[in-house]
Amino acid sequence: MASLPPIAIPGQRLGPLSTYSAGPGTHVQQSFIYASIAGPVVADPAQPKSQTRPTLRVSRGIPSKDQASSNPAVPAVTSKPRYNTLPAVDSIVLARVTRVQKRQATVSILVVLDESATQSQDQSRTASDNDNVASILTSAANPENHSSTDELRFQALIRKEDVRAVEKDRVVMDEMFRVGDIVRGSVISLGDQSFYYITTARNDLGVVMARSDAGNMMFPVSWKEMRDPVTGTGEQRKVARPF
Amino acid sequence: MPLDTSTTYPLTRLRLDGRRWNELRLLQAQISTNPASSGSSYLSMGNTSIMCSVHGPAEGRRGDGGSAGSGHAVVEVDVNVAGFAGVDRKRRAGGSDRQSSRIATTLRSAFQSHLHTYLYPHSTISIHVSVLSADGSLLAAALNACTLALVDAGIPMPGLLCGCTSGMSGSASTPRDPRHDELDPLLDLSLPEEQELPSLTVATTTAVPVGENNMDEDEEAMKVCVLTMESKVHATYLETMLAVGIDGCSQIRELLEGVIKGSRG
Numbered sequence: 001m002a003s004l005p006p007i008a009i010p011g012q013r014l015g016p017l018s019t020y021s022a023g024p025g026t027h028v029q030q031s032f033i034y035a036s037i038a039g040p041v042v043a044d045p046a047q048p049k050s051q052t053r054p055t056l057r058v059s060r061g062i063p064s065k066d067q068a069s070s071n072p073a074v075p076a077v078t079s080k081p082r083y084n085t086l087p088a089v090d091s092i093v094l095a096r097v098t099r100v101q102k103r104q105a106t107v108s109i110l111v112v113l114d115e116s117a118t119q120s121q122d123q124s125r126t127a128s129d130n131d132n133v134a135s136i137l138t139s140a141a142n143p144e145n146h147s148s149t150d151e152l153r154f155q156a157l158i159r160k161e162d163v164r165a166v167e168k169d170r171v172v173m174d175e176m177f178r179v180g181d182i183v184r185g186s187v188i189s190l191g192d193q194s195f196y197y198i199t200t201a202r203n204d205l206g207v208v209m210a211r212s213d214a215g216n217m218m219f220p221v222s223w224k225e226m227r228d229p230v231t232g233t234g235e236q237r238k239v240a241r242p243f
Numbered sequence: 244m245p246l247d248t249s250t251t252y253p254l255t256r257l258r259l260d261g262r263r264w265n266e267l268r269l270l271q272a273q274i275s276t277n278p279a280s281s282g283s284s285y286l287s288m289g290n291t292s293i294m295c296s297v298h299g300p301a302e303g304r305r306g307d308g309g310s311a312g313s314g315h316a317v318v319e320v321d322v323n324v325a326g327f328a329g330v331d332r333k334r335r336a337g338g339s340d341r342q343s344s345r346i347a348t349t350l351r352s353a354f355q356s357h358l359h360t361y362l363y364p365h366s367t368i369s370i371h372v373s374v375l376s377a378d379g380s381l382l383a384a385a386l387n388a389c390t391l392a393l394v395d396a397g398i399p400m401p402g403l404l405c406g407c408t409s410g411m412s413g414s415a416s417t418p419r420d421p422r423h424d425e426l427d428p429l430l431d432l433s434l435p436e437e438q439e440l441p442s443l444t445v446a447t448t449t450a451v452p453v454g455e456n457n458m459d460e461d462e463e464a465m466k467v468c469v470l471t472m473e474s475k476v477h478a479t480y481l482e483t484m485l486a487v488g489i490d491g492c493s494q495i496r497e498l499l500e501g502v503i504k505g506s507r508g
Contacts, residue, residue, distance in 0.1 A: 007507050009500050010394060011402025011449040027359065027401065036359060036399030038503050060397050193302065 004043060008035035008058045015056060023057030087112050087154060087187050087196055094208070095156055095198065097181045102160075105177045107185070107198065109154040156196035158185065163238055165201040175224075175236040182209035184240050206240035252412055252427065259435060260289070265487065267407075267431045267494055272387070272502045274395040282396025286388040289433060290378035295388035296371050297396040300363040316363035318355040320370045322347040322385065328377040346372070346382050350389060353446065353469045359399040368398060379434035380408040382444045386469065387495060394503055403499055404468055406446035407491035408432045409484045411476055418477050426480065428487040441476035445469065445488035447496075465489055 008014060008025075017031045023044065025037045035041070035058045044055040087093055087109060095107035161168045163176050177183065184205050185198035200206045203223070212218050212228035212235055220239040221227045227234045252258065262268070268289030277283035280296035287293070300316050322343040326333050350370065358368070370392065372385050386406030393400060412427040432442050446469035467489070476484070 007504055009403065009503050010400045025399070027399065029401070034401065036401070037397045038394045038507055039397075040507075 004041045004056075006040060007038070008041045009038050010035055014041060014058075019053060020056040021053045023055040025058030025060070026056055087156075087190075089187055089190065091187050092205075093156070093185055093187060093198065095183050095185060097177045097179050097183060100173050100177050100179060102173060104160060105158045105173055106195075107156050107158060107183060109156055109196065110182070154196060155194060156185070156187075156198045157191070158183070158198050158200060162188065162197070162199040162201055164206075176238040177207065178210065178235070178237070180211060181207045181237065184208050200238055200240075203241045204243075206238040208240050210235070210237055258429065258433075260433060262431075264428060265430050265490070267491060268433065270387075270495065270498050272391055272499065274391045274502060274506050280392075280396075282392045282394070282398070284388050284391035284395060286384060286391060287376075288380060288384045288387070288431065290376055291374075291380055291384045292376045293381075293384050293388040294373040294375060295385070295392040297368065297389075297392045297398070298371070299368040299396075300366040300398065301369075303365055303367045314361060314364040316358070316360040316366045316368050318351050318358065318360070318368050318370065320347045320351040320354070320372065320389075322350070322372045322374070324374040324377060324381075328374050342381070343374075346385055349382060349469060349471060350385060353386065353404065354389060354393070357400060357404055357448065357468060358393065359401070362399055368393075368396075377434065379432050379437040380444070382406065382469075382471065383408050383431075383446070386446050387499060391499060391502060395506075402449040403496055404446055404448050405492045405495040405499060406444060406469060407488050407495055408437070408442050408444050409488035409491060410436060410440040410442035411480045411484050412440055418479055426483050428480075428483050430487050430491045441472075441474040441480075441484075443470065443472035443476075443481075443484055443488060445485060445492060447489055447492040449496075465493065 004014060005012065012035045014020070014026060014033045014035055017028060017033060020033055020043065022028050022033045023042075025035065025039065026033050027036050028034070033056055037058050037060060039058045039060050042057050042059050044057065046052055046054045092113045093109045094111040094113070095109045097105055097107050099106040158177070160171050160173055163171050163173070183198075183200060184207075185200050186202065186205055187196055188199045189197040191197045206223075207226070210218050210226055212226075212231070212233065214228055214231050214233075216228050216230045218226035218228050218235065220237075220242060221234065223239050223241070224236055225234045226237045226239055256263065258264070260268070268291075270286070270288050272284060272286040274282070274284045276285045276294070277296050280298050283294075283296040285292070285294050303317060324340070324343045350372065354368075354370070360368075370389055372389065374381060374385070383406035386404060390400075390404045394403070408431055410429045410432045412429055413425075429436060429440065432440065436442070445467060447465040447467050449465065470485075
């Protein structure tokens with residue numbers, strides 16, 4: 001078996017289909033696997049239960065220098081390559097409310113939380129866009145930052161019937177969200193060309209950060225109320241369960 | 244200045260710029276030159292230099308009609324020949340001239356069928372080609388620059404698309420003389436040669452290996468993707484010109500692969 005090249009070029013033959021199965025960045029022609037894009041070649045070892053052959057893929061990432069120099073024969077990029085995270089169905093997003101209407105609330109998506117970061121413990125080692133979630137949220141919660149960047153982000157809708165799971169018909173949008181709130185939601189549909197659709201109909205979804213009328217950050221007191229620590233007044237929200 | 248190719252070339256076997264018949268001009272290229280685009284490249288073949296940037300695949304324009312609604316990405320090409328690209332400065336009224344729109348049409352149809360567009364339904368891949376300096380073989384140089392920019396953008400394709408020109412010196416409008424059967428093909432024409440001599444542009448990609456011999460590592464198998472010719476030549480010369488052009492394409496392919504490996508490695 002010929003050894004794999006460290007860097008593939010589109011059109012380069014990587015191996016026969018009898019030895020490998022084709023992964024992302026490759027295509028199959030005449031029972032051979034060819035590279036479709038330029039990048040380092042990665043052979044994922046075979047999963048014992050699901051498949052019998054290792055999967056060849058061409059990653060879009062650029063190999064780091066130390067890996068290439070220390071072990072040029074095996075271009076094993078162990079860490080999963082990171083792409084720009086686009087919202088997909090079932091991904092958890094953080095979004096800011098930009099408009100509240102009678103039937104729906106418009107939000108703009110600030111962060112897409114990837115599943116790997118929430119599941120794995122070695123969250124600290126994998127660098128991603130979400131490293132600066134805290135800074136994104138603090139800047140997003142400031143009222144002066146609201147207008148400028150909203151058009152650049154992904155827009156999404158929370159329809160009235162997607163706000164909560166119980167008493168859907170009694171939902172009053174004004175008592176659920178207020179403009180400027182930060183909402184944790186789950187994408188239910190990619191929607192049309194202009195809006196994603198988001199639901200908050202779960203206990204762990206809903207408003208996570210909000211400011212009161214007086215402008216102070218509020219803390220949650222129940223699933224439907226948040227309170228201002230300074231003035232002590234409560235406001236109604238669809239609150240996400242704190243972790 | 245009269246072109247002396249027809250008089251001096253049979254004597255010296257050297258072209259105006261000192262090349263032999265089968266030599267390419269110096270090809271230099273960079274990729275990822277413009278960080279604002281998805282992929283970009285700068286390529287110069289001799290004195291022809293071209294900048295190319297690729298945007299997308301991005302969401303197609305709304306109301307784009309039937310083409311955008313299909314399951315394939317749509318390739319858009321925009322070619323701009325700078326006013327200072329030629330010998331004399333041209334002032335144009337904003338629009339595109341015949342030459343650049345012809346290059347754009349050829350590029351679009353070449354890459355539309357070449358790229359794996361089925362992976363990006365409802366989207367648009369837009370390619371912007373800027374000719375900074377024109378010294379012949381514009382279409383071939385634009386093809387090579389676009390290929391590099393598309394590779395930089397990470398758009399999947401079955402292989403590199405490499406273009407080259409070839410021409411025929413001598414009295415190419417008359418049939419071959421069987422008594423002294425000498426052919427004078429030229430590779431990679433510059434602008435004076437292109438104006439004087441019949442020439443064609445050919446672009447190839449690595450072909451699908453067919454048949455029983457697909458197990459050997461014969462990488463020389465080629466598939467012609469683009470073939471245009473805008474001048475007249477007697478049909479007996481065509482085969483030689485094609486062979487020379489295809490050989491030039493494989494030389495260019497090696498150069499482009501070196502550029503890609505140099506930037507990714």
